[in-house]
Amino acid sequence: xxxxVEAERVTKRFGDTVAVNAMSxxxxxxxxxxxxxxxxxxxxxxxxxxxxxxxxxxxxxRVLGRDVxxxxxxxRREVGxxxxxxxxxxxxxxxxxxxxxxxxxxxxxxxxxxxIAPIYDQLAPFRDRRAAALSGGMKQKLALCCALVHxxxxxxxxxxTTGVDAVSRRELWDLLGTLKAxxxxxxxxxxxxxxxxxxxxxxxxxxxxxxxxxxxxxVTAAYDRPLLAVRAADRFAALAAxxxxxHAQAVxxxxxxxxxxxxRRDAAREPLARExxxxxxxxxxxxxxxxxxxxxxxxAFIARMTEEAAA
Ligand SMILES: Nc1ncnc2c1ncn2[C@@H]1O[C@H](COP(=O)(O)OP(=O)(O)OP(=O)(O)O)[C@@H](O)[C@H]1O
Numbered sequence: 001x002x003x004x005v006e007a008e009r010v011t012k013r014f015g016d017t018v019a020v021n022a023m024s025x026x027x028x029x030x031x032x033x034x035x036x037x038x039x040x041x042x043x044x045x046x047x048x049x050x051x052x053x054x055x056x057x058x059x060x061x062r063v064l065g066r067d068v069x070x071x072x073x074x075x076r077r078e079v080g081x082x083x084x085x086x087x088x089x090x091x092x093x094x095x096x097x098x099x100x101x102x103x104x105x106x107x108x109x110x111x112x113x114x115x116i117a118p119i120y121d122q123l124a125p126f127r128d129r130r131a132a133a134l135s136g137g138m139k140q141k142l143a144l145c146c147a148l149v150h151x152x153x154x155x156x157x158x159x160x161t162t163g164v165d166a167v168s169r170r171e172l173w174d175l176l177g178t179l180k181a182x183x184x185x186x187x188x189x190x191x192x193x194x195x196x197x198x199x200x201x202x203x204x205x206x207x208x209x210x211x212x213x214x215x216x217x218x219v220t221a222a223y224d225r226p227l228l229a230v231r232a233a234d235r236f237a238a239l240a241a242x243x244x245x246x247h248a249q250a251v252x253x254x255x256x257x258x259x260x261x262x263x264r265r266d267a268a269r270e271p272l273a274r275e276x277x278x279x280x281x282x283x284x285x286x287x288x289x290x291x292x293x294x295x296x297x298x299x300a301f302i303a304r305m306t307e308e309a310a311a
Contacts, residue, residue: 002028002029002065003027003028003029003062003065004027004030004031004063004076004153004154004185005025005026005027005033005050005062005063005154005185005187006026006058006061006062007023007024007025007026007050007060007061008059008060008061009023009024009058009059009060010022010023010046010049010056010058010059010060010061011023011056011057011058011059012042012045012046012049012054012056012057012084012123013057016165017208018208018273019042019045019208020042020045020046020049020056020208021207021208022058022059022208023042023046023059023205023208023209024059024201024208024210025097025195025213027185027187027201028185029167029185030180030183030184030185031185031186031200031201032176032177032180032186032198032199032200033185033187033188033190033194033199033200033201033202033203034187034188034189034190034195034198034199034201034202034203035047035188035189035202035203035205036185036189036190036191036192036193036195036196036202036203036204036301037154037189037191037204037205038191038206038261039191039205039206040146040207041206041208042084042205042207042208043158043159043189043205044079044084044159044165044189045233046189046205047081047083047156047158047189049061049063049068049186050068050079050116050156050187051078051079051081051156052064052069052072052076052079053081054233055069056068056069056151056272057268057310061248063078063079063154064078064079064154064249068175072208077105078149078152078153078154079152079154079155079156080147080148080150080152080155080156081147081154081155081156081158082143082144082146082147082155082156082157082160083158084158084159085124086137086164087146087147088131088142088143088146089131090130090131090132091130091131092130092131093127093128093129093130093131093304094108094123094126094128094129094131094134094142095127095128097131097142097146098116098120098142098145098146098149099100100146100147101146101147101149101150102150105149105150106174107149107150109149112149112150112151114153115127115148115149115217116145116148116149118175118178118179119141119144119145119148119175120145120254122141123138123141123142123145123269126138134233135168136163136164136165136168137164137165137167137168137169137171137172138168140160140161140172141171141172141175141288143160144157144160144172144175148179152184153184153185154185154186154187155179155184155185155186155187155280156187156188157176157186157187157188157189159189159190159191160172160190161173161190161192161195161299162190162191169195170191173195173198175208176188176198177198193297193301193302195297196216196297196298196301197216197297198220199216200215200217201213201214201216202214202215202216202219202240202297204219204301204304204305206305206308206309209308211304211305211308212304216297219297219300219301220295220297220299220300222300223295223299223300225249225261225262225263225293225303225304226261226262226264226265226267226269226272227259227260227261227262227263227292227293227294227295227299228259228260228261228262228269228272228273228276228290228291228292228293229254229257229258229259229260229290229291229292229293230257230258230259230260230276230280230288230289230290231256231257231288231289231290232258232280232285232287232288232289234285235253235286236260236279237284237285238285239251239253239258240259241279241280241283241284241285242260242280242282244256245260245279247262247263247264247272247275247276248260248261248262248263248265248311249261249262249303249306250302250303250306251303254299257293259293259299259302260290261299261302261303261306262276268269269292270289270292272292273290273291273292274290276290277289277290
C-alpha cells in the first residue's frame with residue numbers, strides 16, 4: 001500500500017513553544033489513523049499543517065503524494081478537513097451549510113447526495129433547522145458531512161468527539177468505520193485514550209513529540225511492568241496512600257479502582273499485590289484489596305507519558 005501521508009521531521013514553533021517537534025510518521029492509504037494526546041499536545045497545529053492551512057518551520061510533509069506547501073492548491077481539492085471548532089455557519093440551516101460547502105468546491109448537494117448518504121440520511125430529518133440549534137452530536141455529523149461533500153480522498157478530523165455525549169461519540173466512530181469501508185483514508189485526533197481501539201494505528205503525542213506509533217494491540221503489548229488494581233471504599237484516601245508507595249511509578253484512578261504501576265519490571269505479580277495491600281493497610285486503608293491486572297491501552301499510554309514527563 002502506498003502512503004497517504006508522509007511526514008518527515010515536521011516542526012512548528014510559536015515563539016518559545018515548539019507546538020510540533022520533528023514529527024515523522026506515515027499513514028497508509030485506506031488507514032484509520034488516530035492521534036491521541038492531551039490539550040496542547042500539538043494535534044491541531046499538525047492537522048492544520050497537513051490540511052495546508054499552516055506552513056511548517058522545518059521538515060516536510062506529503063499528503064496523497066503532494067507537498068503540503070508547494071502543491072497546496074491541488075491538494076486542497078483532495079483533502080477534507082474538519083476543524084475542532086467553528087467549521088459551521090450557525091445561522092444557516094443544515095441544508096444551507098451543506099450547499100455552501102459544496103459550492104465552494106464547485107459542486108452541488110444534489111450531485112453529491114449518494115456519496116454523503118451515510119451521514120446525510122441521519123441529518124435529513126433536521127434539514128431546515130439552524131446549525132446553532134442542533135445537538136452537539138448532530139453538529140459534528142453536519143461538520144463531517146460538509147467536510148466530505150467534495151469527495152476528498154483523505155479526511156482530517158480534529159477532535160470530532162470532544163464535548164460530545166457518549167452515545168454520539170459511539171455513533172461518530174461507527175460512521176468513521178462506514179467511511180473507512182469505502183476506502184477513504186481517515187486521520188483523526190482525540191484526547192480520549194479509550195477511543196484508540198477504534199483505530200488501525202495510533203500515534204501518542206505529548207508536548208509536540210510523538211511518543212509511540214503502532215497498532216493499539218502492539219502499544220498495549222509493549223507495556224512491560226506489573227500493574228496492580230486497588231479497591232477501597234475511600235478511593236481518595238487510598239490514592240494518597242498509594243502515591244507514597246516507594247515502588248509506585250504511577251498511580252491513577254481507573255474506573256472503580258486505582259491502578260498502581262509497580263516500577264519493578266521483572267518481579268512476580270502476586271507477591272507485589274500482597275506487599276502493596278500490606279503497605280496500604282499499614283497506612284490506614286483497612287479494606288484495601290489489591291490484585292494484579294492486565295494492562296489496557298490507556299495504561300500503556302499513561303506509562304509512556306509518565307516516563308516521558310520524568311525524562
Ligand atoms: N497561533 C498560536 N500562537 C501561539 N501559540 C500557539 C498557537 N497555536 C498553538 N499554540 C501553542 O502550541 C501548542 C500546541 O497547541 P495545539 O492547539 O496544536 O494542541 P492540541 O493538541 O490541538 O490541543 P488543543 O486540544 O488544546 O487544541 C500549545 O502550547 C499552544 O498554546
